[in-house]
Amino acid sequence: MHGENAGLDLHVLYRNWRTAERPTHLPLYDEVVLGRTGRAGNHTALVRALSDGTFVFAHAGPAFEEWIGGEAAGRNIEALPPDCAHVLLDGLEEALRQKQPVHLVAYPERSGYVRAYDLVIFPLSSRWGGPLLLAYARPRMEKYSLVDAIFASTTGGLMALAPVRGREGVVDDFRLVALNQGAADLVSQSIDALRWQRLTDLFPHLRGTGAVDQLVQAWRTKAAVEFEFSYPSALGGVRYFSMRASAMEDLVSASLIDVTEIRNREESFRLLFQDSPLPMFVYCPETMQMRDVNAVAVEHYGYSREQFLSMSLLDIRPQEERERVRQILAQPTIPSDTGDIWKHLKADGSIIEVRVYSRQVDYQGQAARLAVVVDVTEQRKTEARISFMAHHDALTALPNRVLFLDELRRTLRHVERHEQPAAILCIDLDYFKDVNDTLGHPVGDKLLQQVSGRLRGALRENDLVARLGGDEFAVIQRDLAEPGEAGMLSDRLIAVLSQPYDVDGQMVVIGASIGIAMAPTDGESADALLKNADMALYRAKDEGRGTFRYFQPEMDARVKARRALEVELRGALVVGEFTLRYQPFVSVETGKITGFEALLRWNHPERGMVPPIEFIPLAEDIGLIVPIGEWVLRQACRDAAEWPEDMRVAVNISAVQFKGQKLANLVASALTMSGIEPGRLELEITESVLLHDSEANVAVLHQLRALGVRISMDDFGTGYSSLSYLRSFPFDKIKIDQSFVREIVDNSGDAAIVSAVVGMGVSLGISTTAEGVETAEQLERLRAEGCTEVQGYYLGRPMPAGEAQKLMARQS
Ligand SMILES: Nc1nc2c(ncn2[C@@H]2O[C@@H]3COP(=O)(O)O[C@H]4[C@@H](O)[C@H](n5cnc6c(=O)[nH]c(N)nc65)O[C@@H]4COP(=O)(O)O[C@H]3[C@H]2O)c(=O)[nH]1
Structure with missing residues (x-):
C-alpha cells in the first residue's frame, strides 16, 4: 500500500502550492515539489501540456504508475486505460482553465475490484516554458468487489x-x-x-x-x-x-x-381467450394487424385461423366503414368501451352487427389491444321488429295511432315552416260493425286488410295512412295547394272503399264517412286536429254517411253540449229523475182499454219533462240505455201489478239491450219480482233488432217468447224490409207506424198500405195496432180496415201512472 501517509503528502503539496502562488504566475514545479516533499513523489506524476492540446507524462512515482497500470514516462494520457484517461483529462483541462488545483474522484476497476482514488491536479509554470501539471493520485482505504456489488444489486x-x-x-x-x-x-x-x-x-x-x-x-x-x-x-x-x-x-x-406469476397470468389469459364463448382477437394498435384470434371467432366469422392472422382489423369491416374505423383508431386514446355498434364482414360476405369491447393488453411482451365481440345482429333485428310493432297495427301493418300522431306533429312543424297547409282525414267505415256481427271477426279482419290496401293504393307517396283502431282510419294529406283538395281526395276514397269486396268468396259492401280538419286553421296541436277531424266525421255520419264534412267551429259547441248531456244523463239515473208515462191502447171491437204503453220521460230539474227523442239516441250510443231500460222494465211491471189482471203493459226495448244476451234473464226477473203474468207483458222492438238477420237476436227473441211474453214489431213500415223481418220471427203484434195513420183519410196510398198490413196480419194470425190516431175519422177508417187495436191522442195521451189507474177504474 502506498497511501499510509498520503493525507499528509497532499496537505504539504497544497500548502506549497498556495505559498508559491503569485498574482502574475503559477507556482514553479520546484517550489511545490522538489526537495521538500520527498515522499509525495511516490504518488505524483508530472504532466506536460503540449501545444496540440494533448498531455504527456514526464515522469511518475511508483504508486501513480500502479494506478495507471504501467510505466508513465513519455506516455500520452489518451493512451491510458479509459477509467484513468477520462478522469485525468477532465482534471488536467479543468486545472489549466481555472489556474487552481482541481480535486476529483476516480473509480478504476482492477481484477474485479473497484477502488476509489482521490485525484488532485496542480497547475504549474516552468522555467523552460509550456504549462506543467502535477497529478497526485491517492487510493482510499475502501475497496469494492464488483461481483459482490452486482450480486447484491x-x-x-x-x-x-x-x-x-x-x-x-x-x-x-x-x-x-x-x-x-x-x-x-x-x-x-x-x-x-x-x-x-x-x-x-x-x-x-x-x-x-x-x-x-x-x-x-x-x-x-x-x-x-x-x-x-x-x-x-x-x-x-x-x-x-x-x-x-x-x-x-x-x-x-x-x-x-x-416467472411463475407471469406464466400463470399468461395461462389464465390464454384459457380465458381460447375458451371464451365470445369471439375475441388481439391486434396491434399501430398496424391493426391481427396477432391472435380465438376458436369461436374463427367459427363465427368463417375465416380460417391463418386467414385471420394475415388480416388487419380493417379487413373485417365493410368497405364503406373503413374510413370511419381508421379515424377512430387514429385517436391518441381509444376509449376502451365505446359500446358503439359496428358492422363486420364475415367470410361468406354477409354483414353482422356487433358491439366491440376492447382494452389495452400486454401480449407476448408487446402492447396490443384485446377485442371482445358481441354479435347483436339478431338482437337488433328483434329490436327493429319490436319498434315496428310498437308503431304499427298488427292486422294491417299500417302505422298506428302513436306513429300517426308523431307524423302529424312532424307535419305541423313542416306546415309552420313552409306555410303549406295539410289536411287530416278521419275515416270511419259505414256498416262495418254489421259485417263483423253477422259474418264474424275473421271476415271483418280480412275486410280491414283489403280496406287498408285500397287506402294505400289511393294515396300519393307523400301522404300517410294509419289505422287508429277498430274501423277507424286516418290520413295526413301533405302540401295542399288549396283546401278543396282534401274534399276531392275524400270523394275518391269514399268511392274506392264503397266498391264491393270479395272476402273468401263472399261479396261484402260497406261505405265510408270522412271528417276533415285543416292544419293550421283547425288546430295548432296534433291532438286538437285529430279531435276536430273526428268531430267532422261524426257530423258526416249524422248526416247520412257515405259523405265527408269539413270541420266547422260550431261542431265543437255541439259536441260539448252532447258531452254535458251525457254527464247529466248518468246523474239522472242515479238520483232518480226518470219517470214513466202510460198511453192506453184500445180494442177496436169493444172500444175498451186493453193495456198501456210505458213511455219514458226525464223529469229534468230545470228543463221539465224531457221527451225521449232528446236523450235516448245518446243513451244508446254510450250504452246507458241498458241500465235505463232495466229500470223502465222493472218499474212498468211493478206498476202493472197494481192494475186489473186483464190489462197488458207494453215496454219499448232498444236493440242495444239485446247485446250481451242478458235480456231474457232481466225479463224473467222483472216478471218474478212484480208477480205479473208473462202474457200481460208486451215487448216492443224495432226493426233494427233484426237488421242483417242477426241470429243471436232472434235467439233472444225465442228465449223471451219461451217465457210467455208477447213480442210486437214497432214502427212497422218505416224500415227497408219490414216484410222480410216478419219471416224471421213470429210476432204477436204489428204496430203500424203513425206516419201511415196520419194520412189514412186523405192519402189513398197510405190507406192501401194500412189495408195491406192489416190483411197480412189477419192471414198470419198477427194482431195489428195503429199508432198516432188523432181523429174520429182515422179511427173509423181503421175500424173499417179491420185493425185490431188503436193508440193515439184521440184515445188518450201519455199520462202519469196514477191517472192511468183512475182511467182503468172508471172503465171497470
Ligand atoms: N203526434 C202524435 N204522437 C203520438 C200520438 N200518440 C202517441 N204519440 C207518441 O208517439 C210515440 C209512440 O212511441 P214509440 O213509437 O214507441 O216511440 C217511442 C219509443 O221509440 C221511444 N221510447 C219511449 N220510451 C222508451 C223506453 O222506455 N225505452 C225505449 N227503448 N224507447 C222508448 O221514444 C219514442 C218517442 O216516445 P214519445 O215521445 O213518448 O212519443 C210516443 C207518443 O207520445 C198521437 O196521436 N200523435
Whole structure:
C-alpha cells in the first residue's frame, strides 16, 4: 500500500502550492515539489501540456504508475486505460482553465475490484516554458468487489457454475461456485447450503427439464443460451424459471428469474381467450394487424385461423366503414368501451352487427389491444321488429295511432315552416260493425286488410295512412295547394272503399264517412286536429254517411253540449229523475182499454219533462240505455201489478239491450219480482233488432217468447224490409207506424198500405195496432180496415201512472 501517509503528502503539496502562488504566475514545479516533499513523489506524476492540446507524462512515482497500470514516462494520457484517461483529462483541462488545483474522484476497476482514488491536479509554470501539471493520485482505504456489488444489486438470482466431468471426462453437471442472495431466495435455502454443491444433487428433477443440457451447451459453444424450465416447488405446485447463461472461460455464469406469476397470468389469459364463448382477437394498435384470434371467432366469422392472422382489423369491416374505423383508431386514446355498434364482414360476405369491447393488453411482451365481440345482429333485428310493432297495427301493418300522431306533429312543424297547409282525414267505415256481427271477426279482419290496401293504393307517396283502431282510419294529406283538395281526395276514397269486396268468396259492401280538419286553421296541436277531424266525421255520419264534412267551429259547441248531456244523463239515473208515462191502447171491437204503453220521460230539474227523442239516441250510443231500460222494465211491471189482471203493459226495448244476451234473464226477473203474468207483458222492438238477420237476436227473441211474453214489431213500415223481418220471427203484434195513420183519410196510398198490413196480419194470425190516431175519422177508417187495436191522442195521451189507474177504474 502506498497511501499510509498520503493525507499528509497532499496537505504539504497544497500548502506549497498556495505559498508559491503569485498574482502574475503559477507556482514553479520546484517550489511545490522538489526537495521538500520527498515522499509525495511516490504518488505524483508530472504532466506536460503540449501545444496540440494533448498531455504527456514526464515522469511518475511508483504508486501513480500502479494506478495507471504501467510505466508513465513519455506516455500520452489518451493512451491510458479509459477509467484513468477520462478522469485525468477532465482534471488536467479543468486545472489549466481555472489556474487552481482541481480535486476529483476516480473509480478504476482492477481484477474485479473497484477502488476509489482521490485525484488532485496542480497547475504549474516552468522555467523552460509550456504549462506543467502535477497529478497526485491517492487510493482510499475502501475497496469494492464488483461481483459482490452486482450480486447484491438484484433480487434476481445470479450464479457462477463450474463444470463437473463424469466418468468418461464428459461434462454432465455443474457445481455452484458462487451465487447471490437472490438465487438462494429463489429456492428458499441459504447461500452456504448451496455453495460448492452439485446442481443435480441439489435439484434432482433438473435433468428431466433439459436445463442441464442447455447449460452444457452454453459451456461448450461459448454462446449465450436462454431457456425456461419448470420445477416442483417445495411448497407445492409448480414454479417457472427463466435462465440466461453464458460461458466465461471454464465457468458458466447464469441469471435466474422466477416467472411463475407471469406464466400463470399468461395461462389464465390464454384459457380465458381460447375458451371464451365470445369471439375475441388481439391486434396491434399501430398496424391493426391481427396477432391472435380465438376458436369461436374463427367459427363465427368463417375465416380460417391463418386467414385471420394475415388480416388487419380493417379487413373485417365493410368497405364503406373503413374510413370511419381508421379515424377512430387514429385517436391518441381509444376509449376502451365505446359500446358503439359496428358492422363486420364475415367470410361468406354477409354483414353482422356487433358491439366491440376492447382494452389495452400486454401480449407476448408487446402492447396490443384485446377485442371482445358481441354479435347483436339478431338482437337488433328483434329490436327493429319490436319498434315496428310498437308503431304499427298488427292486422294491417299500417302505422298506428302513436306513429300517426308523431307524423302529424312532424307535419305541423313542416306546415309552420313552409306555410303549406295539410289536411287530416278521419275515416270511419259505414256498416262495418254489421259485417263483423253477422259474418264474424275473421271476415271483418280480412275486410280491414283489403280496406287498408285500397287506402294505400289511393294515396300519393307523400301522404300517410294509419289505422287508429277498430274501423277507424286516418290520413295526413301533405302540401295542399288549396283546401278543396282534401274534399276531392275524400270523394275518391269514399268511392274506392264503397266498391264491393270479395272476402273468401263472399261479396261484402260497406261505405265510408270522412271528417276533415285543416292544419293550421283547425288546430295548432296534433291532438286538437285529430279531435276536430273526428268531430267532422261524426257530423258526416249524422248526416247520412257515405259523405265527408269539413270541420266547422260550431261542431265543437255541439259536441260539448252532447258531452254535458251525457254527464247529466248518468246523474239522472242515479238520483232518480226518470219517470214513466202510460198511453192506453184500445180494442177496436169493444172500444175498451186493453193495456198501456210505458213511455219514458226525464223529469229534468230545470228543463221539465224531457221527451225521449232528446236523450235516448245518446243513451244508446254510450250504452246507458241498458241500465235505463232495466229500470223502465222493472218499474212498468211493478206498476202493472197494481192494475186489473186483464190489462197488458207494453215496454219499448232498444236493440242495444239485446247485446250481451242478458235480456231474457232481466225479463224473467222483472216478471218474478212484480208477480205479473208473462202474457200481460208486451215487448216492443224495432226493426233494427233484426237488421242483417242477426241470429243471436232472434235467439233472444225465442228465449223471451219461451217465457210467455208477447213480442210486437214497432214502427212497422218505416224500415227497408219490414216484410222480410216478419219471416224471421213470429210476432204477436204489428204496430203500424203513425206516419201511415196520419194520412189514412186523405192519402189513398197510405190507406192501401194500412189495408195491406192489416190483411197480412189477419192471414198470419198477427194482431195489428195503429199508432198516432188523432181523429174520429182515422179511427173509423181503421175500424173499417179491420185493425185490431188503436193508440193515439184521440184515445188518450201519455199520462202519469196514477191517472192511468183512475182511467182503468172508471172503465171497470
Ligand atoms: N203526434 C202524435 N204522437 C203520438 C200520438 N200518440 C202517441 N204519440 C207518441 O208517439 C210515440 C209512440 O212511441 P214509440 O213509437 O214507441 O216511440 C217511442 C219509443 O221509440 C221511444 N221510447 C219511449 N220510451 C222508451 C223506453 O222506455 N225505452 C225505449 N227503448 N224507447 C222508448 O221514444 C219514442 C218517442 O216516445 P214519445 O215521445 O213518448 O212519443 C210516443 C207518443 O207520445 C198521437 O196521436 N200523435
